[in-house]
Amino acid sequence: MNFAGNFIHIGNVETRELKQLVQNLTEEQWNEFSIRHQRYEVHRDTRMIGLVYDPDFRHSHPTRLPILQIFEPGIRPALAITADYYEQGARGAELIQQFGLGYFVRATLVRLKAGCGIGEHQDLNFSLTHSHRVHLPILTNDDVRFSVGSETIHMREGEIYEVNNRRMHSVQNDGASDRVHLILDFVIPGEMCCCGIKLHPQTFCSPQACLDTVRLKIPCTCHPEA
Numbered sequence: 001m002n003f004a005g006n007f008i009h010i011g012n013v014e015t016r017e018l019k020q021l022v023q024n025l026t027e028e029q030w031n032e033f034s035i036r037h038q039r040y041e042v043h044r045d046t047r048m049i050g051l052v053y054d055p056d057f058r059h060s061h062p063t064r065l066p067i068l069q070i071f072e073p074g075i076r077p078a079l080a081i082t083a084d085y086y087e088q089g090a091r092g093a094e095l096i097q098q099f100g101l102g103y104f105v106r107a108t109l110v111r112l113k114a115g116c117g118i119g120e121h122q123d124l125n126f127s128l129t130h131s132h133r134v135h136l137p138i139l140t141n142d143d144v145r146f147s148v149g150s151e152t153i154h155m156r157e158g159e160i161y162e163v164n165n166r167r168m169h170s171v172q173n174d175g176a177s178d179r180v181h182l183i184l185d186f187v188i189p190g191e192m193c194c195c196g197i198k199l200h201p202q203t204f205c206s207p208q209a210c211l212d213t214v215r216l217k218i219p220c221t222c223h224p225e226a
Contacts, residue, residue: 106185
């Protein structure tokens with residue numbers, strides 16, 4: 001989702017239980033989901049485990065995968081903090097009253113190998129550009145840097161951030177250990193993207209209505225970088 005800025009610090013959460021669950025994962029489990037690093041060259045040095053995930057990147061009716069049962073207790077505090085942040089704001093509260101509660105359309109664990117990076121890219125999928133993309137570092141090191149636009153930060157374990165995935169973004173792990181993030185995509189029903197509000201204010205966002213802006217045929221200039 002596009003917004004005025006690169007990162008939003010949502011809050012902090014204790015990750016001890018979640019970290020232990022991640023450390024118990026086997027290489028076989030990490031390699032089970034090959035679709036991400038095989039389909040997208042920029043993610044070739046990552047491995048993903050889907051907890052709530054659909055390969056078609058649908059925007060509703062997400063699939064809760066069996067492994068979620070193992071991780072749900074550990075991720076529940078982060079889910080609560082994230083949902084409260086968006087639903088209790090004035091904008092979110094108004095939309096929820098009209099369209100219903102928000103939901104997590106995706107929840108994934110993503111491991112970036114030591115000494116590797118995720119090259120600069122923008123998210124061009126309808127669902128990715130119309131949900132709030134939230135990162136929670138579970139395992140990291142001091143030499144991991146996350147860049148969005150012209151800003152680069154180090155996300156510490158337990159810090160929850162939304163990233164502006166409509167801007168060019170990249171990650172570099174120059175440390176000796178792998179980095180693992182929980183990535184959440186939160187949807188508020190009825191919420192329109194900034195381009196949708198400007199270009200089709202009388203029509204809700206949809207893959208058809210937003211095709212040209214999602215695919216950057218019409219550049220979004222709603223929130224220019226400072």
